[in-house]
Amino acid sequence: MTKEHPILETEGLTIRFGGHVAVDQVSCAFDRGTLTAIVGPNGAGKTTYFNLISGQLRASGGTVILNGEEITRMSVPERTKRGIGRAFQLTSLFPTLNVRENVRLVAQAKASKGFDMLSMASRHVHLIERAEHVLNEVRLIDQADSVVSALPHGDQRKLEVALLIALGPQVLMFDEPTAGMSVDEVPVILELIRKLKNDMDRTILLVEHKMDVIRSLADRIIVLHNGALVADGDPAEVIALPVVQEAYLGKTPEAA
Numbered sequence: 001m002t003k004e005h006p007i008l009e010t011e012g013l014t015i016r017f018g019g020h021v022a023v024d025q026v027s028c029a030f031d032r033g034t035l036t037a038i039v040g041p042n043g044a045g046k047t048t049y050f051n052l053i054s055g056q057l058r059a060s061g062g063t064v065i066l067n068g069e070e071i072t073r074m075s076v077p078e079r080t081k082r083g084i085g086r087a088f089q090l091t092s093l094f095p096t097l098n099v100r101e102n103v104r105l106v107a108q109a110k111a112s113k114g115f116d117m118l119s120m121a122s123r124h125v126h127l128i129e130r131a132e133h134v135l136n137e138v139r140l141i142d143q144a145d146s147v148v149s150a151l152p153h154g155d156q157r158k159l160e161v162a163l164l165i166a167l168g169p170q171v172l173m174f175d176e177p178t179a180g181m182s183v184d185e186v187p188v189i190l191e192l193i194r195k196l197k198n199d200m201d202r203t204i205l206l207v208e209h210k211m212d213v214i215r216s217l218a219d220r221i222i223v224l225h226n227g228a229l230v231a232d233g234d235p236a237e238v239i240a241l242p243v244v245q246e247a248y249l250g251k252t253p254e255a256a
């Protein structure tokens with residue numbers, strides 16, 4: 001069997017802010033059905049690298065390729081349409097609407113291409129069913145009638161994941177998904193990401209500082225430092241690298 005081409009690639013991806021090179025010639029390929037954690041010290045360029053992939057920032061140089069198509073100069077909506085989904089873009093889409101309506105609206109936006117083929121009524125039923133399915137998947141069904149702005153923080157984060165799933169992206173990007181969560185909320189989000197990962201069609205990129213989260217989820221770790229890719233490989237091997245332990249995570253191997 002021939003190997004599939006990577007779903008996502010960056011080639012020499014670079015961005016400069018004035019004289020500062022925040023992402024420096026990063027070349028990396030991501031295979032379908034994998035979860036890659038992106039680690040590195042504060043200011044290493046992780047979020048900027050995400051912004052270049054999702055389209056919030058335009059590259060100074062290099063390319064971003066999705067499914068063999070160059071998307072480097074496309075807008076965020078164009079990239080979203082092609083299959084790049086990023087959790088934070090969807091936060092509190094319509095804070096005054098309830099949870100179910102928020103998910104339905106995203107499902108509707110996703111399905112809008114087929115508008116002429118379905119009657120309004122059957123289409124509406126289908127979208128409601130799709131919303132219910134997604135809310136079951138993220139265990140938010142009991143909050144389906146709650147107004148988003150009144151949801152507890154943990155449930156808002158679950159809704160972000162629900163909106164992402166409703167969008168049906170091929171590449172799912174999470175930037176510190178457990179940041180600011182209480183200890184009992186963290187396992188719920190991790191379990192959701194694990195479930196997404198087990199669906200082989202989904203490719204996940206995760207920026208994360210917590211090593212226990214990375215250990216439990218990642219198939220691969222890449223390390224950025226001063227904007228450059230300095231390590232890439234199997235989690236156990238990358239975590240054990242002295243350079244990661246000492247310089248990037250500030251811990252001894254025993255403590256990490």
Ligand SMILES: Nc1ncnc2c1ncn2[C@@H]1O[C@H](COP(=O)(O)OP(=O)(O)OP(=O)(O)O)[C@@H](O)[C@H]1O
Nearest residue numbers: 017020021022040041042043044045046047048049
């Ligand atoms: N819009 C911008 N204008 C100028 N400098 C920027 C901009 N965005 C990011 N930077 C700089 O680029 C570098 C990389 O920042 P980035 O936020 O990507 O790091 P990070 O690895 O995500 O850090 P953290 O772990 O703290 O979130 C930093 O030096 C930051 O100050």
